[in-house]
Each structure stands twice: as C-alpha cells, then as structure tokens.
C-alpha cells in the first residue's frame with residue numbers, strides 16, 4: 001500500500017480483462033483513493049458491482065468521469081473516439097486522460113480532438129494480456145514486470161506524463177516512452193503480425209478437408225497448441241487492432257512474406273545451412289526474452305503436468321549424496 005494515494009479518483013471506462021486488472025491492482029497498491037467504473041452493457045456493470053471492482057459503478061461514461069483526476073479508457077480501440085466524445089465535456093480541469101489501446105496512432109487521432117486544453121491526454125499501452133476477456137478474467141498481477149509504453153503527444157505536460165508513469169510503476173510495470181508511430185511499427189511485428197499468423201494457421205488447419213477436427217485437437221501438442229491459445233483472443237479487440245494499425249501491419253507483413261518466401265526456397269533447394277543459421281539466430285532471441293524476465297524457461301509453457309504415476313526413475317548421473 002503506498003503511503004499517500006497519487007490520485008484522488010480513478011475512473012475506468014470498460015472493465016474487461018485490462019480495466020478490471022487495473023481496478024484490482026489499484027486496490028492492492030492504494031495508488032488511488034477511490035475508483036469509479038462503468039461498461040457498455042448493464043450485464044457487465046452488474047458483474048463489476050458483484051466483484052466489487054470499484055467504489056461506484058456509474059450508468060454512463062459521462063457520469064463515471066465526474067470529479068476524476070485520472071481517467072483510463074479500457075475499451076476496444078474502435079470505440080475510443082466515441083467514448084472520448086462522450087466524456088470530453090464532463091472532464092474535470094487538470095484531469096489526466098489515458099487509455100490502454102493496443103494501437104496508438106489511431107487512438108491519438110480519434111480521441112485528442114475531444115479534449116479541451118485544460119485536460120492532459122497521455123495515451124498508453126500496457127503490453128500485458130491473456131486470451132481471456134471480461135471482468136472475471138482480470139487479476140492484479142497482470143502488469144508486474146511487464147512494459148507499459150506511453151506515447152505522449154509532443155506538447156504533453158511533463159508532470160502529467162510523470163504522474164502516469166508513477167501510476168504504472170506502482171502497478172508493477174516498467175515504463176517506456178516513444179512516439180505513437182514508432183509504437184505501432186514495433187507492436188506490429190511483436191504482437192499484431194504474430195496474432196495474424198496464429199489466426200491464419202488455426203483457420204487453415206480448420207479448413208483442411210483431409211484432417212478432421214478431432215485429429216487437429218488430439219495432435220495439437222506439436223506447436224499448434226500454442227497458436228490456438230493466441231488465436232482464441234477476443235475477436236472484437238483484434239478486428240479493431242488490424243483495422244486501426246493497417247499501415248504498420250501491412251509493412252511488417254510485407255517483410256514477413258519476403259522472409260517466408262526465402263525460407264520456402266531454402267527448403268525447396270535443400271539449403272540446410274540457411275535453415276540452420278536462421279534457427280540458431282531465432283533461438284538466441286528466445287533466450288534473450290527469457291533472460292529479460294519476459295517469459296518462463298519452463299519446458300511446459302505454464303502448463304504444469306500432474307505428477308507421473310511412477311516411482312522416481314533411477315538417476316545414474318546423479319552425484320553422490322544428491
């Protein structure tokens with residue numbers, strides 16, 4: 001619990017995976033004195049109240065932001081402009097407004113025009129998530145040791161940027177700052193194109209006539225299973241991401257297609273050296289990610305096995321006394 005809350009009143013517009021995780025983490029850290037929240041549907045608002053995600057569940061976006069000194073918009077990227085138009089006239093002077101959208105150029109373009117000069121708009125993207133959505137999917141540790149990227153406009157108030165950075169650090173995140181355009185290119189290759197590949201490969205397997213659905217499911221251990229996890233991500237969120245980051249995704253997809261064609265050529269011509277060199281390079285990238293603490297080196301990728309129904313195997317290689 002921090003000694004003194006950094007914010008008096010946090011308003012969360014949207015309480016799905018990201019919004020509800022922020023609510024839970026803010027409660028745990030004490031970084032805001034009170035939380036107001038809302039969602040589009042009455043059903044989600046009711047669930048948020050049952051889960052006690054906020055001190056107040058408001059019936060509208062406009063009502064939620066009343067008196068808030070920090071507002072975080074946690075809705076699909078395609079909704080951000082409409083939400084900004086709704087809340088703009090009701091924001092308190094001096095309030096910081098942010099978002100969590102996975103695309104930044106489009107969000108900046110769609111939201112900024114709705115805020116008056118006395119409001120500090122600092123877009124952000126916590127690079128943390130799961131394939132689950134909705135208020136039940138959130139958990140307070142989601143942002144711990146993950147990165148949160150801030151993309152403040154050039155004229156942004158430095159104090160507002162620092163206060164928002166302090167907010168994310170209190171939730172356990174590391175904070176970095178870059179331009180919205182750069183963010184969208186980087187995330188296109190690290191997140192958006194990988195999701196597109198996962199959606200494609202799972203869709204292709206599903207379309208195959210000579211492999212039944214049950215075989216695809218049964219033999220999914222060989223790499224396919226990890227793609228299915230990614231391809232289970234929320235359809236609304238990801239539709240919006242691809243529509244909003246069209247340029248970044250198409251740029252990186254162009255490069256990817258060229259590299260894939262080169263790989264296909266190496267396989268066709270039996271160029272094992274080219275394959276080996278690439279796979280050696282990619283293995284080093286994986287090691288780097290694990291060393292930076294951004295993933296687990298566990299061989300089961302977070303799917304612990306139940307204990308084997310066997311006595312421990314003899315270990316002829318064990319040292320004496322081990």
Ligand code: NAP
Pocket residue numbers: 013014015016017018019038039040041042044045061074075076077079082083100101102103125126127128129130131132133134135234237241
């Ligand atoms: P989610 O679980 O589907 O939750 C979305 C929330 O937004 C729901 O509470 C929804 O309410 C609400 N909402 C939608 N339109 C609204 C509107 N017009 N007014 C008020 N509330 C509205 O989505 P999420 O995964 O938390 O993603 C939210 C944002 O975070 C997206 O922009 C996404 O790009 C970004 N993000 C996601 C991840 C991830 O892995 N999921 C990671 C980083 C960033 P209802 O339930 O009533 O529809």
